Amino acid sequence: MNAHTEPSQFPSLISNIELESFRHKTDELMADLEKNDISSALNRINEINEINGKSFYSVIGKLTRGLYDAISDLSISSKQDQSANDKTRVDLNYVINLTDNAAQKTLDMTEKSRSNIQCIAQQFTTQSDLLEEYSSLFSKDDAGAEFLQKMKAHCQEGTSNISTLNSNVSEIVMAQNYQDIASQSITKAIHIIKEVENSLVALTQYANLLTKLSQYSASSAEMDQKESDDLKSNIGQLNNISTSEHLDQGDVDDLLSSLGF
Amino acid sequence: MPADLNMKILVVDDHESMRRIEKQILNDLGYPNVDMADDGATALPMLMAGSYDFVITDWNMPQMEGIDLLKSIRADARIGKTPVLLVTAESKKERIVEAAQAGVNDYVVKPFNADTLSAKISRIFP
Numbered sequence: 001m002n003a004h005t006e007p008s009q010f011p012s013l014i015s016n017i018e019l020e021s022f023r024h025k026t027d028e029l030m031a032d033l034e035k036n037d038i039s040s041a042l043n044r045i046n047e048i049n050e051i052n053g054k055s056f057y058s059v060i061g062k063l064t065r066g067l068y069d070a071i072s073d074l075s076i077s078s079k080q081d082q083s084a085n086d087k088t089r090v091d092l093n094y095v096i097n098l099t100d101n102a103a104q105k106t107l108d109m110t111e112k113s114r115s116n117i118q119c120i121a122q123q124f125t126t127q128s129d130l131l132e133e134y135s136s137l138f139s140k141d142d143a144g145a146e147f148l149q150k151m152k153a154h155c156q157e158g159t160s161n162i163s164t165l166n167s168n169v170s171e172i173v174m175a176q177n178y179q180d181i182a183s184q185s186i187t188k189a190i191h192i193i194k195e196v197e198n199s200l201v202a203l204t205q206y207a208n209l210l211t212k213l214s215q216y217s218a219s220s221a222e223m224d225q226k227e228s229d230d231l232k233s234n235i236g237q238l239n240n241i242s243t244s245e246h247l248d249q250g251d252v253d254d255l256l257s258s259l260g261f
Numbered sequence: 262m263p264a265d266l267n268m269k270i271l272v273v274d275d276h277e278s279m280r281r282i283e284k285q286i287l288n289d290l291g292y293p294n295v296d297m298a299d300d301g302a303t304a305l306p307m308l309m310a311g312s313y314d315f316v317i318t319d320w321n322m323p324q325m326e327g328i329d330l331l332k333s334i335r336a337d338a339r340i341g342k343t344p345v346l347l348v349t350a351e352s353k354k355e356r357i358v359e360a361a362q363a364g365v366n367d368y369v370v371k372p373f374n375a376d377t378l379s380a381k382i383s384r385i386f387p
Contacts, residue, residue, distance in 0.1 A: 177279075
């Protein structure tokens with residue numbers, strides 16, 4: 001593996017400015033240590049810790065946003081009406097509806113089939129009865145007896161086939177059993193993913209707020225009016241979101257973007 | 262008392278396909294008198310109004326869960342002795358214990374087959 005490719009994963013999460021600042025402070029620390037200037041070295045360590053803290057929250061925020069976007073790409077929606085574009089994406093509710101409709105159609109057909117099977121079974125029973133009646137009413141020569149025997153065997157075979165057919169229909173019905181289990185599992189998965197999604201939004205907001213706070217606390221200078229207003233705005237946004245249970249996808253995306261993720 | 266093939270059975274499940282499956286299986290087993298309800302809250306007044314001999318219910322339902330339907334049945338002197346079979350995907354030990362303590366007659370875990378249902382009915386109506 002190329003030695004330069006492995007560490008390149010980090011600059012995508014940590015900004016170049018932060019990385020450069022970190023390197024600069026590290027060089028200064030090394031210089032202080034070489035000069036045996038412990039007091040200055042301790043100050044450098046504190047400065048490195050501050051950079052580290054800011055980077056940590058920033059990385060958490062970016063990773064969270066990445067996870068959130070990945071979940072959003074699944075296009076999991078509770079809405080029944082989907083646009084043409086949405087239908088091209090994975091939609092678990094669509095899968096539930098599709099499989100449920102298929103199960104319903106299958107059950108429609110099995111119900112009709114059972115009705116048909118009963119009719120055919122009844123016809124064979126009637127045929128058997130008629131044969132019995134015929135054999136009791138008329139004297140039979142050898143040829144007639146042989147014919148009656150063939151007809152009875154035919155009826156018995158038909159009855160046996162109907163029994164097999166009925167059993168097969170039962171198996172088809174039982175196979176639909178899994179649709180219910182599958183839809184329950186998918187519904188649980190949708191619920192869990194939505195919970196994770198909401199948690200990620202909250203985590204992103206929290207990480208962003210901590211990043212902002214660490215930026216302010218890292219500076220020994222007092223906040224100017226704009227910084228103060230920005231901070232209040234960020235906290236206000238966090239409070240607003242915390243009180244609303246469900247956001248529209250667009251609102252969430254707008255908010256995340258406004259928070260810098 | 263062995264199961265009377267003409268007994269009145271109420272199947273309770275919020276999934277229509279599941280209700281239909283259970284009804285077809287029961288019909289196939291020789292029980293023609295099967296009614297259906299989509300929830301415990303729907304089932305309870307049906308039980309009060311009609312003289313049902315047997316209840317087969319799901320656990321997870323939106324308005325009234327199967328366990329609450331079972332408790333309501335057991336709490337009412339008029340229908341309290343009606344045999345109840347829980348047919349559910351819930352197979353956690355604590356759930357089964359809870360159902361047993363609430364007075365369930367038997368418990369079938371989904372997915373199930375016709376033989377299992379038939380065996381349970383034979384056990385409830387020996």
